[in-house]
Amino acid sequence: MALGVYSLLEAIVLCLNAVCILNEDRFLSKLPGWGGTQVHGFGEEPGIKTQIFHFIRSVKTVMKYPLIPVNIFIIFFKLIFG
Amino acid sequence: MYEQQYDAYGQPIPQQPQLFDDTSTQNYGYGQQVPDYSGMNYGYPQQPPQGQAAPGGGGAYGNLQGGIPGAQIFQDPMVANMAMQYGQTLASQGREYVDKKLEKYVSASQVKYYFAVDTQYVMKKLRLLFFPYTHSDWSVRYDQNQQVQPRHEVNAPDLYIPVMAVVTYILVAGLCLGLQERFSPDLLGMQASSALVWLVLEILVVLAILYITAIQTNIKYLDLLAFSSYKYVGMIVALLAGIVMESMGYYCLLAYSSFSLVIFMFRTLRWQVQGGNSEMEAYSAGNKRRLYLLLFMSGLQPVLMWWLTQHLVA
Numbered sequence: 057m058a059l060g061v062y063s064l065l066e067a068i069v070l071c072l073n074a075v076c077i078l079n080e081d082r083f084l085s086k087l088p089g090w091g092g093t094q095v096h097g098f099g100e101e102p103g104i105k106t107q108i109f110h111f112i113r114s115v116k117t118v119m120k121y122p123l124i125p126v127n128i129f130i131i132f133f134k135l136i137f138g
Numbered sequence: 139m140y141e142q143q144y145d146a147y148g149q150p151i152p153q154q155p156q157l158f159d160d161t162s163t164q165n166y167g168y169g170q171q172v173p174d175y176s177g178m179n180y181g182y183p184q185q186p187p188q189g190q191a192a193p194g195g196g197g198a199y200g201n202l203q204g205g206i207p208g209a210q211i212f213q214d215p216m217v218a219n220m221a222m223q224y225g226q227t228l229a230s231q232g233r234e235y236v237d238k239k240l241e242k243y244v245s246a247s248q249v250k251y252y253f254a255v256d257t258q259y260v261m262k263k264l265r266l267l268f269f270p271y272t273h274s275d276w277s278v279r280y281d282q283n284q285q286v287q288p289r290h291e292v293n294a295p296d297l298y299i300p301v302m303a304v305v306t307y308i309l310v311a312g313l314c315l316g317l318q319e320r321f322s323p324d325l326l327g328m329q330a331s332s333a334l335v336w337l338v339l340e341i342l343v344v345l346a347i348l349y350i351t352a353i354q355t356n357i358k359y360l361d362l363l364a365f366s367s368y369k370y371v372g373m374i375v376a377l378l379a380g381i382v383m384e385s386m387g388y389y390c391l392l393a394y395s396s397f398s399l400v401i402f403m404f405r406t407l408r409w410q411v412q413g414g415n416s417e418m419e420a421y422s423a424g425n426k427r428r429l430y431l432l433l434f435m436s437g438l439q440p441v442l443m444w445w446l447t448q449h450l451v452a
Contacts, residue, residue, distance in 0.1 A: 059335040060328065107350045 069126055075115045076123055084112070252297035252360055254287040262292045263299060267371055268395065270402040276409045293406065297360065300367030304333060307370045310377045314450040317381060333370075336446060340366050344435060351427045357410055365403065369439045372399050373447050380451040388451045396440035403436040 084090050089105050237246060266273055278293045279286045286294060311329045315321040341362050348355065372395030380388030 059339075060331045061335060064335045064338060103352075104350055107352055111350065 066130070069123070069130060072115060072119050072123060073127065075112055076120050078112065078116070080116075248358075248360065249297070251287060252295070252364065254289050255296050255298045256289045259289050259292060259296070260299060263296070264371065266292065267368060267402055268375075268398050270398055270405060273405075276405045278409065293409070295361050295364035295406075295410075297364050299371065300364050303370035303374060304337075304367060306374050307333060307377075310374050311450055314377055314381060333446060336442060337363070337366055340438065340442065344431075347431060347434070351431065353427055353431060355410070355428075361410065365407065365435075368402070369399055369443050372396065373443050376443070377447055377450060380447075385451060388447075392440075392444060392447070396443055399439050399443075400436045403439060404432055407432050407435060 078084055087109075090109060240246065276293050279291055308326065308330045312321060312326045315325060315329075341359070344362060344366075345359075348357075372392075375395055376388055376392040379391035
């Protein structure tokens with residue numbers, strides 16, 4: 057399977073899009089354990105679920121705005137060059 | 139061509155007998171000057187190889203009559219020296235600037251650590267990659283909180299073998315394709331980027347798992363890169379066997395090198411992932427996660443080895 061660097065970048069952008077699209081009010085709040093910001097003690101085990109939630113939240117915070125121009129660029133690129 | 143030539147100061151230049159008839163001085167004239175003025179040209183225009191011992195200052199003197207006016211100043215050795223020094227200062231300044239910028243992303247001194255290898259280390263490491271059965275002590279000695287350089291410690295990861303292995307893999311892939319009449323240069327580029335992309339993907343997946351399962355380790359990113367690229371050595375060997383003995387040799391060697399690589403990875407990583415610190419506190423869940431991570435990483439190697447080579451073997 058010939059993956060090029062561009063395919064890798066596209067795949068990463070698509071995955072980040074998928075994470076950023078998750079709607080906070082309609083979906084994420086309904087998940088059990090979502091509001092878990094109080095587990096910041098020096099506990100040994102943050103738990104997989106908390107880690108994933110942290111990950112989703114941080115990706116959404118960081119990547120929401122930069123992803124918009126990246127997506128616009130990729131759409132433009134695909135329109136022009138196919 | 140054989141008359142005595144003089145440099146800019148009128149001193150005779152000692153000459154060796156020319157090995158061939160130098161027709162370049164006749165033809166170049168103005169045309170030679172244009173390509174010479176890109177950047178610093180160390181004071182005198184580049185000469186095509188001649189049999190003269192002279193630096194070409196005197197010999198080119200005749201050329202510049204039709205050249206760019208003002209170029210004759212570079213014939214002066216003093217100006218030539220100054221120009222050379224200036225060029226060197228510029229170059230070193232540029233290099234410092236680039237180093238400073240790159241330091242944020244890829245620390246140069248860190249990377250240098252991984253290339254501090256010698257032949258002994260490489261031989262021992264390669265032997266370990268294929269015969270990890272008898273080696274008993276997989277720990278890495280530390281030297282003031284920093285790992286000992288690979289040249290002194292066989293178990294430390296390095297980046298020399300991985301870099302060489304990746305490049306050799308690309309070349310061997312080209313060889314395989316050529317032997318099957320499927321070769322074309324852009325295919326080679328695709329193989330190269332494919333290999334690199336799978337490397338990056340593997341490292342990303344491992345990093346994601348490390349983050350999600352919150353395992354505390356001392357593994358650095360470059361270490362992970364090194365460990366993920368050790369499989370290319372096994373892949374090269376399997377591909378070469380595939381060339382020699384068609385599918386049978388390929389599968390046999392692939393199986394064997396996968397097996398030894400799995401053992402190698404498991405033992406090396408068990409030491410590295412378990413922090414390298416002497417406390418072996420029983421975080422029972424943490425240890426279980428570490429074990430799963432180890433198994434996953436080690437098991438991923440044969441799969442990737444097979445995936446990346448099977449399309450190259452007839």
